[in-house]
Amino acid sequence: MNEQFGSLFVSYLFALQNYDERNWSDRRSIELVKRFSPFTSIENQNGDIAAGSLATAHEQPPAPGKPKPAILALSRAAQTLSVNWLILGFMLLFHLGAIAALFFFSWSALIVAVTLHVIAINVGIGMGYHRLLTHRGYQVPKWLEYLLAVCATLSLEGGPLVWVATHRVHHQHTDRLGDPHSPREGGWWSHAGWVIHGSGADTEPLLLARYAPDLMKNDFYRRLNRYHWVPLTSLAFVLLAVGGWPWVLWGIFLRVTLGLHATWLVNSATHMWGSRRFATRDDSRNNWWVALLTGGEGWHNNHHAYPVSARHGLAWYEFDLNYYGIWVMGRLGLAKSISTERWCKTGAGTVPGVKISANT
Numbered sequence: 001m002n003e004q005f006g007s008l009f010v011s012y013l014f015a016l017q018n019y020d021e022r023n024w025s026d027r028r029s030i031e032l033v034k035r036f037s038p039f040t041s042i043e044n045q046n047g048d049i050a051a052g053s054l055a056t057a058h059e060q061p062p063a064p065g066k067p068k069p070a071i072l073a074l075s076r077a078a079q080t081l082s083v084n085w086l087i088l089g090f091m092l093l094f095h096l097g098a099i100a101a102l103f104f105f106s107w108s109a110l111i112v113a114v115t116l117h118v119i120a121i122n123v124g125i126g127m128g129y130h131r132l133l134t135h136r137g138y139q140v141p142k143w144l145e146y147l148l149a150v151c152a153t154l155s156l157e158g159g160p161l162v163w164v165a166t167h168r169v170h171h172q173h174t175d176r177l178g179d180p181h182s183p184r185e186g187g188w189w190s191h192a193g194w195v196i197h198g199s200g201a202d203t204e205p206l207l208l209a210r211y212a213p214d215l216m217k218n219d220f221y222r223r224l225n226r227y228h229w230v231p232l233t234s235l236a237f238v239l240l241a242v243g244g245w246p247w248v249l250w251g252i253f254l255r256v257t258l259g260l261h262a263t264w265l266v267n268s269a270t271h272m273w274g275s276r277r278f279a280t281r282d283d284s285r286n287n288w289w290v291a292l293l294t295g296g297e298g299w300h301n302n303h304h305a306y307p308v309s310a311r312h313g314l315a316w317y318e319f320d321l322n323y324y325g326i327w328v329m330g331r332l333g334l335a336k337s338i339s340t341e342r343w344c345k346t347g348a349g350t351v352p353g354v355k356i357s358a359n360t
Helices: 002-023 070-074 085-101 107-134 142-153 160-172 187-196 205-211 219-226 229-271 288-294 300-305 321-331
Strands: 343-346 349-352
Touching (some): 107 160, 107 229, 160 205, 229 300
């Protein structure tokens, strides 16, 4: 089983490389053959309101001798100037730890890993960082909002300011100049290359101020962004004390590594492979297997068509675990103003339904 898992992972990495060589030999190419039809043509600017951002667009490269606009700071041209050896070192360490975990299996360690994966990736990243903090698709009490953000830090995906700002930049400039992780600049780049190069949004105060002004005003989020590594480190010591190294290897190293790749698949795979329900102005795809791995984040074309919707699986058969969690919170009175889109299929095409509230 371990050999099969390893071969599947290696096959995916080769697929990314082959994708680069086959489709994007010219890194400046921005044209994509639309292979999927029919789709519903919609107006989607990927702009300020949709992304929950107060920023403005800057598509043109800076003039010689002038400082580059903040939006270009996360582009591949800017970030590939240097390798981030600190992040690369941690990535190598966690991947080695993930491999080591396979030799220390126990059922209790597996249960710990699965439980923490749901807490970090589904509750923290999907429901917290993404659908709540970035897009404000629903509202919860402040204490619960803070708790979801802390859960997200257990994924090793950085603090809330950096995560939210980066994702809002992605939505405003999806698959165009300034997108932090577009497959148009390389499949591997969109998956993990953008993570291990440059310093990202963390050293761009202007970008953070423009794309996450709501979080910048909050002292809790500023502190959590600075010390986002504390919850994960503390958890590691707790697991070591309670379950020994098997719990640490499975609950921290293997679990975090798989969670990172699951999230990165949304950036890479769902902009390369899958179907398109909506003719958005980007390459977003609905990818069922990424949706299964991420709890619904793989319905990416749906999401780019309606970024503010807390529901990504718009059809009844589109599994969306993260939305189900939000729906449950709504039923319990913990979540309100849940923005959703419901769609029904008629004939050969798809037509929009009526916006509803999960509280009704």
